Amino acid sequence: MTSREQDTVRKARAGDERAFEELVTAYEKKIYHISLRYTGNEHDAMDVTQEVFLRVFRFLPQFQEESRFSTWLYRIAVNASLDFLRRRSPGGELSLDDTDDEGLTLEVSDPRYQPERELERAELRQAVADGIAALPPQMREIVILRDISGLSYDEIGAVLGIEQGTVKSRLSRARSRLAAFLSETGNYSRKSASKKQLEVARNE
Amino acid sequence: MNNCQDYFVYMNQYLDGELPPQETEELLRHLEICEGCRRRFEALRRMVEETRALSADPPADLHAAIMAGVRRERAPRRGLIRLGGRTGRRALVRIGGLAACLVLLAALFDVASPWLGRTGGDDTASDEAAAPEAALFDAAPGEGAEASRSVQSYAQPAPDGAANGILAPESGDMTGDAATDGSAPGYDHAPLAVDGLEEAGPSAFYVVAVGTGDLSAVFGGDVPVEERTDRICVQIENTENARDEAEQALIEAGFTVCDNVEGLPEIDENAQTGLVIVYEDK
Known part of the structure; x- marks a missing residue:
């Protein structure tokens, strides 16, 4: 947390509404995006986002700065999203098979990616969004936290309360599952990467 | 490291910037020799x-919607207690503040009486219309000096026949928001002075109720009853809708939630707890 943000958080905690609004402005888009990926639709994402900031407002006096504000906020976002999913599907969705014992699927082939063909790329992106929505919740959330929110493994571990090793393996399994989804829905072709492409990857 | 599944985990770490240099070298060397992994890596x-x-x-209105919600949460709660509210998660109950509960019994009794017909969702207004106010409590005026004094002093200025036991509005409609409005016909009560609650410390809201019922079913198992009186005070955590939920739970349990209680202590919307004061109608 930057010292400026720390200052803002302290002011907000002391009841400064303008400071609180600054925090809302800084994070609302990210929280909305997280909620959108969790819930799968804009209307619910809006509701969950509002709920997240209400919880932040309510519990801010209890925030002791033992973690970064953003970590604390993301944890609230994750919990609010999960609460929402539980309400929407009591005893259903969250109990789906998404344990960490599940093996990796290595049926990952190339995405049909050619920069000059924007339409296909848009289709692929939509397929990725659909694939994330189709992931079991535990896998979905780890992809969201890593690739949507950009959290490090450390931060993900802190938000979800899991070990680094679990972050690593769960993320691999989640992406493997996502890739399998894309293959099944025909968004990957079977073209092999050339050594030249590998060189490009290596140099990036 | 010798199987492709392990290298797939490495690939993920590599793409996340979380693979240490030595393992990165190992991964890249493997990719040189394994076409399957190369394909997977690129994908x-x-x-x-x-x-x-x-x-x-x-959505364009997200920010405004968030802030509107926050401001609603922040807005000071008025002393006027309303009935209703949506039923939801039961508020976490904390017990305490018993010693601070010194609301005048008779004053409450008088204020509460018009609402008797609304307990438990039963519209028994017509029955209550004929009942004298004293029927609310077994304690007749005079049995407790404080109580009787308050009843009388308050009953005097009460207009619209309330003091004469005419408690039901002519419309008979005791449900809905209109009934919670203190200005509805038959509910024009004179101001009621309530004191003695300041010692409880700041509360986020106050709920005052009378009646007989199983309070443990409303607030959990350990609700203490003040020994020498029939008052019970319960502090409930100040969460969203906690007040509405407490009121709803009381009503569902057969209690009468009192409206138009004035003179309650200042409300501090940031307080951790709200105070529920229940007068038992034994």
């Missing part, structure tokens, strides 16, 4: 890239 890289490129523009 994974593209997929992750697309995932990270996902974006979402929130």
Whole structure:
């Protein structure tokens, strides 16, 4: 947390509404995006986002700065999203098979990616969004936290309360599952990467 | 490290910038010799890239909606207690503040009486219309000096026949928001002075109720009853809708939630707890 943000958080905690609004402005888009990926639709994402900031407002006096504000906020976002999913599907969705014992699927082939063909790329992106929505919740959330929110493994571990090793393996399994989804829905072709492409990857 | 599945985990770490240098070298060496992994790596890289490129523009009114919700949460609660509210998660109950509960019994009794017909959702207004106010409590005026004095002093200025036991509005409609409005016909009560609650410390809201019922079913198992009186005070955590939920739970349990209680202590919307004061109608 930057010292400026720390200052803002302290002011907000002391009841400064303008400071609180600054925090809302800084994070609302990210929280909305997280909620959108969790819930799968804009209307619910809006509701969950509002709920997240209400919880932040309510519990801010209890925030002791033992973690970064953003970590604390993301944890609230994750919990609010999960609460929402539980309400929407009591005893259903969250109990789906998404344990960490599940093996990796290595049926990952190339995405049909050619920069000059924007339409296909848009289709692929939509397929990725659909694939994330189709992931079991535990896998979905780890992809969201890593690739949507950009959290490090450390931060993900802190938000979800899991070990680094679990972050690593769960993320691999989640992406493997996502890739399998894309293959099944025909968004990957079977073209092999050339050594030249590998060189490009290596140099990036 | 010798199987492709392990290297797939490495690929993920590599793309996340979380693979240490030595393992990175190992991965890249493996990719040189394993076409299957090379293919997987490229696919994974593209997929992750697309995932990270996902974006979402929130609705234009998101910010305003968030802040409106926060301001509603922050807004000072008025002393006027309303009935109703949606039923939801039961408020976490904390017990305490018993010693601070010194609301005048008879004053409450008088204020509460018009609402008798609304307990438990039963519209028994017509029955109550004929009942004298004293029927609310077994304690007749005079049995407790404080109580009787308050009843009389308050009953005097009460207009619209309330003091004469005419408690039901002519319309008979005791449900809905209109009934919670202190200005509704038959509910024009004179101001009621309530004191003695300041010692409880700041509360986020106050709920005052009378009646007979199983309080443990409303607030959990350990609700203490003040020994020498029939008052019970319960502090409930100040969460969203906690007040509405407490009121709803009381009503569902057969209690009468009192409206138009004035003179309650200042409300501190930031307080951790709200105070529920229940007068038992034994």
